[in-house]
Amino acid sequence: MKSVIIGAGVAGITAAKTIKEIDRDAEVVVIGDEMFLPYKRYLLTELLCGLLTQDDLIFLSLELLHKLDIKLRMGESVKSIEPSKKLITLHHNEIIPYDKLLIATGCIPSLGLILRPYKSYIQHYYSLNDILVLKNRLPEIKKCIVFGKGVSCLDLISGLYNLEKQITYITKGKRAHFGLKESEFKDKLHDFLEEKGIDIVTEDRIVSIDTSKHGYRVDTLRQKKLTADIIFGWDHYTHPIFHVSRIHQSKKD
Numbered sequence: 001m002k003s004v005i006i007g008a009g010v011a012g013i014t015a016a017k018t019i020k021e022i023d024r025d026a027e028v029v030v031i032g033d034e035m036f037l038p039y040k041r042y043l044l045t046e047l048l049c050g051l052l053t054q055d056d057l058i059f060l061s062l063e064l065l066h067k068l069d070i071k072l073r074m075g076e077s078v079k080s081i082e083p084s085k086k087l088i089t090l091h092h093n094e095i096i097p098y099d100k101l102l103i104a105t106g107c108i109p110s111l112g113l114i115l116r117p118y119k120s121y122i123q124h125y126y127s128l129n130d131i132l133v134l135k136n137r138l139p140e141i142k143k144c145i146v147f148g149k150g151v152s153c154l155d156l157i158s159g160l161y162n163l164e165k166q167i168t169y170i171t172k173g174k175r176a177h178f179g180l181k182e183s184e185f186k187d188k189l190h191d192f193l194e195e196k197g198i199d200i201v202t203e204d205r206i207v208s209i210d211t212s213k214h215g216y217r218v219d220t221l222r223q224k225k226l227t228a229d230i231i232f233g234w235d236h237y238t239h240p241i242f243h244v245s246r247i248h249q250s251k252k253d
């Protein structure tokens with residue numbers, strides 16, 4: 001039985017380990033499009049802040065992968081799935097057959113229609129590669145603008161705060177809450193961040209970004225004019241698997 005897993009994040013690798021625990025003879029292939037060994041994404045900010053090293057983030061070493069007999073195809077992207085024939089095609093057109101397929105491609109932060117034209121001005125905050133690039137830029141960064149949702153946005157703000165950067169957070173909501181639903185802390189978060197010196201712009205959003213020799217100039221819907229050395233943000237999360245085409249058998253086949 002050959003199991004193929006698309007996505008070498010925590011979910012994909014945990015599934016691979018579990019399959020091998022249940023059936024030692026199973027053939028397990030994990031295909032991941034990042035160029036790194038599987039790592040703990042939730043610790044990226046600790047790496048950015050210099051609290052952990054890149055090695056500390058590794059989720060499963062090459063040695064362990066080998067010992068568990070899990071085949072990892074790093075830096076390979078799946079471009080199409082043909083469920084009726086149980087085949088997947090990689091970016092370089094290699095075709096891989098499977099008996100069972102698991103899709104563990106997670107979610108990626110994405111921009112909506114208004115900000116998409118400015119995407120080259122907006123720093124990603126999702127992958128190990130993003131953090132390694134960002135670490136090199138840190139010394140030249142003082143003022144940051146952040147917009148976005150979720151725990152990773154809050155994590156980013158706490159990282160920038162620890163790095164003593166000046167932060168403006170822009171939210172469409174009446175208060176900063178980062179979508180934390182269950183946490184007791186969620187109602188206190190806005191005031192807590194303001195007490196820490198974070199400038200929170202509420203009920204507003206970025207509508208355009210321009211460059212100047214000093215960095216970026218940002219216009220908001222409520223006609224605020226802001227400047228920054230770097231802009232981080234995303235409007236929503238999308239499932240990367242939607243970019244993988246599904247090829248279905250035609251009636252003739």
Ligand SMILES: Cc1cc2nc3c(=O)[nH]c(=O)nc-3n(C[C@H](O)[C@H](O)[C@H](O)COP(=O)(O)OP(=O)(O)OC[C@H]3O[C@@H](n4cnc5c(N)ncnc54)[C@H](O)[C@@H]3O)c2cc1C
Binds near residue numbers: 042
């Ligand atoms: C900075 C940061 C801090 C976070 N902090 C926390 C936290 O404190 N607590 C918490 O619960 N969560 C946190 N998260 C979220 C957490 O990291 C994610 O929920 C978790 O990584 C999801 O794991 P996953 O394996 O499902 O997906 P991912 O980690 O997103 O892995 C999916 C993998 O699939 C790959 N992939 C996508 N498409 C393809 C394709 N076509 N072919 C091959 N590979 C593909 C992707 O490149 C990626 O490597 C944080 C996230 C970030 C970015």
